[in-house]
Amino acid sequence: MTSSSLKIDGLLGMVTLRLKENNFLKWRYQLESVLEGHDLFGYFDGSVIPLLKFAIMDEEGVTSEVTAAYKEWLKIDKALLSFLIATLSDDAIEYVIGSKTSRDAWLSLTDQYATVSRARINQLKTEIQTAQKGGDSVDKFLLRLKHIKDQLAIASVPVSADDLMISVLNGLSSEYDMIKTVFVARETSISFKDFRTQLLTTEQAIKA
Known part of the structure; x- marks a missing residue:
């Protein structure tokens, strides 16, 4: 999937819940269903990994040139991070501040809300x-x-x-x-x- 075909507004229209303290299970189920339906949940669960960031030119190492594939992966991941944040309540957003990737944010939320004493x-x-x-x-x-x-x-x-x-x-x-x-x-x-x-x-x- 290319970044141009990733319609965040369309995804948001399919999510009717905002994550709060007492609805994590319902929110997670709805979010996973939407993302899996668009073949995007791999960014959250880690099965879609960041692509090679720098172009390898020779045996001496890498250049400082960022690959097009990595740029495309990053665009999609940042779009998904924005999508995830848009489904959170004000309280829940506190737990993802500083997250660099959609997976980082997903893990932070899971650690916070899925841990039961x-x-x-x-x-x-x-x-x-x-x-x-x-x-x-x-x-x-x-x-x-x-x-x-x-x-x-x-x-x-x-x-x-x-x-x-x-x-x-x-x-x-x-x-x-x-x-x-x-x-x-x-x-x-x-x-x-x-x-x-x-x-x-x-x-x-x-x-x-």
């Missing part, structure tokens, strides 16, 4: 194990637990689909006792999609 991990584990549906709809309850699951994933603490389903069952009221009994007694596994479908069916039956 041990105390926070324990808190999230407790939340997912003790969450109650209460007055929420089934879908809202499932989304609440999925959000906790995603936060744990950022901290490299994966929650399996089975464990997530058990947490959901534990948080259901007595009205769902029958379906809880059925799921606990199952000898075969079930996909989370089918699990959700059956919960929604039960919810509708309870309302009726």
